[in-house]
Amino acid sequence: MLNYLVLILGCQLLGELAVATFHVPVPGPVVGMVALFGLLTVLGRIPEDLSALADGLLRHLSLLFVPAGVGVMLHFKLLGSDWLAIAIPLGVSAVLTIAVTGAVMNWFAKRAKQQTGER
Amino acid sequence: MAGLKDIWVYLSASPLLHLTLTLAAFQLGNWCYMRSRMNSLLNPVLLAIILIVSLLVFTATSYQEYFDGAQFVHFLLGPATVALAVPLYRQVERIRHSALAIFTSIGAGSLTAILSSLAIGYVAGLSKTALVSMAPKSVTAPVAMGISEQLGGLPSLTAVLVIVTGIFGAMTGPMILDAIGVRDWSARGLALGTTSHGIGTARALQVNEVAGAFSGLAMGLNALATAILLPILWKAFF
Numbered sequence: 001m002l003n004y005l006v007l008i009l010g011c012q013l014l015g016e017l018a019v020a021t022f023h024v025p026v027p028g029p030v031v032g033m034v035a036l037f038g039l040l041t042v043l044g045r046i047p048e049d050l051s052a053l054a055d056g057l058l059r060h061l062s063l064l065f066v067p068a069g070v071g072v073m074l075h076f077k078l079l080g081s082d083w084l085a086i087a088i089p090l091g092v093s094a095v096l097t098i099a100v101t102g103a104v105m106n107w108f109a110k111r112a113k114q115q116t117g118e119r
Numbered sequence: 120m121a122g123l124k125d126i127w128v129y130l131s132a133s134p135l136l137h138l139t140l141t142l143a144a145f146q147l148g149n150w151c152y153m154r155s156r157m158n159s160l161l162n163p164v165l166l167a168i169i170l171i172v173s174l175l176v177f178t179a180t181s182y183q184e185y186f187d188g189a190q191f192v193h194f195l196l197g198p199a200t201v202a203l204a205v206p207l208y209r210q211v212e213r214i215r216h217s218a219l220a221i222f223t224s225i226g227a228g229s230l231t232a233i234l235s236s237l238a239i240g241y242v243a244g245l246s247k248t249a250l251v252s253m254a255p256k257s258v259t260a261p262v263a264m265g266i267s268e269q270l271g272g273l274p275s276l277t278a279v280l281v282i283v284t285g286i287f288g289a290m291t292g293p294m295i296l297d298a299i300g301v302r303d304w305s306a307r308g309l310a311l312g313t314t315s316h317g318i319g320t321a322r323a324l325q326v327n328e329v330a331g332a333f334s335g336l337a338m339g340l341n342a343l344a345t346a347i348l349l350p351i352l353w354k355a356f357f
Contacts, residue, residue, distance in 0.1 A: 011201045025346035027261040029200035030339045036204035046205055054205035057198060058331075062164045062321035063145045064196045067189035068260065068282060069168040073175065074182050075279045086249060086280070089239035090256060094284050094314055096235045097257055098292045101228030101337070102301035102310030108220030109303040 004050040008057075011035045131180070137188025144170045157325075159293050164318060165286045200317070203335035206324070210332040213305065221309065225337050228313035229344040232257040233352055251353060252276040255345055256284040259316040262342040270353050285318030292319065293326075304329040312337030 015032030018024060024031060040046060079086060130136045148166030155161045175185055186193070207214070214221065233254055240250045252272035255263040260281045267277035292311050301307060304327050311319035312334030320338050324331030 005198075008198050008201050011204075012197050015201070025262065025265065026339065026342050027200075027259065029197040030259070030262075030342060032197075032201040033204045033207070033335075033339060036201055037207055040204060040208040041211070046208055051205060054202035057195065057202045058206070058324055060145075061199055061324060062318065063142070063167075064192055064199055065164050065282070065285070065318050065321070066141055066145055066167045066171070067186060067193040068196075068278075069164060069286070070171050070175070070185060070189070071182060072168065072279050072282060073172045075275055079276075079279070082245070082249060085243040085245055086240075086253060089236050089243055089245070090253060090280060090284060091287060092239050093232060093236035094257070094288050095291065095295055097228050097232040097314040098288060098295050098310045099299055100231040101224050101313045102296050102306050103299060104227045105220060105224035105306035105309045106301040106303050108217060108224065109306055112217065112220070 001049050001053060004047065004053045007039075007050070008032075008036065008053070011039075131184070134188035134191065137185045138191055139188075140171060140174065140185075141167070141189045141192050144174075159290050159322070162286055162290050162322075164321075165290070196317070203320070203332075203338075206328060206332040207335055210329060213329070214333075214336065217305070221333075221336065222340075224306070224309050225313055225340045226344060228310070228337075229257075229341050229348060232314065232341075233345065233349050237352070237356065247357060248272055249276070250357075253280050254349055254353070256280045257288075257314050257316065258342050258345045259338055262346055266346055266349055270350060281316070282318070285315045288315030289319050289322040292322070305333045308333030309337045313341045316341070 011032040012029050013032075014035050015030065016028030018031050019026070019028045144167040145163060147170065148161075148163035151166055152158070152161045152163045171185070174180075175182070236254050236256060237250060240253055245253070248271065251270045252267050252274075253276075254272075255266045255277060258266065258281065260278055263277050263281045264274040266272075268274045288311065292314065293307075296307050296310060301310065308323045308327070308330035311323045311330070315322070316338045320331060320334040323334035
């Protein structure tokens, strides 16, 4: 288990280094995710202990956003009197993004199902 | 009473108190969420944040003091993001199969997020600074803050709007997708991850493994897409 914790932290470190060196426009951990994905592709399977460790880390993923979220308390003033003019575009835009992304992918998925059905 | 005050002073100086507070508040939020049979409106992250902010304001504790304890939880966000490679790899066949569909959907979602927030924000009369701070709201926080800064926005405002969008999308997403008849798990995952980055992915993972994997993928790809598209569109319009 400890081996795989080292592996995960190593991938993150690699990601941070890559971002700092090549100025990639994504965060280090996302590059780390790609690195681990690449390793798994080369390996061709997921080691059982890594699987268990990843599931453990991800089981309460939403908890990990709480400390950053509490940071909202620092910025009440920034939103100030503009808050409604910001809240409405933000909300409408989020709803549109969900609907468009979901609908486009759903259309592809349905089409793929029909095609395999016809065969 | 002096004894009690001494204990308080001791505890509030150690990371233990705020670490425990973070976990306990989330547990309570999660309990409410479970009791409501996973009603997405009772988002555990939102409930925990409201509870903790109220307590901190009430006890006149600064965010810095709180974060000294909570940073241990915050740190795990990095390794957890790396660990998303595992559910992603479990879906590797499915992803390879529908690569074109995935890129098209996330591209469409990314464009929708940027253009709609710029257009509606412009009509609502927002300043240029506020507009560009809001435009990357669907992107995971570190990338969004970088884009915002690069284009003359306020990174700290962007960070707040990113978290708000994450929670709002995770709360309303499942209902919107039900309403427009999107039942495919990969489509639901992509929609949540594109709109609500990590917070949407956390929510998707809880519901379905396929949705979780696609959401994590969408989070990464949308960060990349927005980092490329937003500067181009911003310079074209403003």
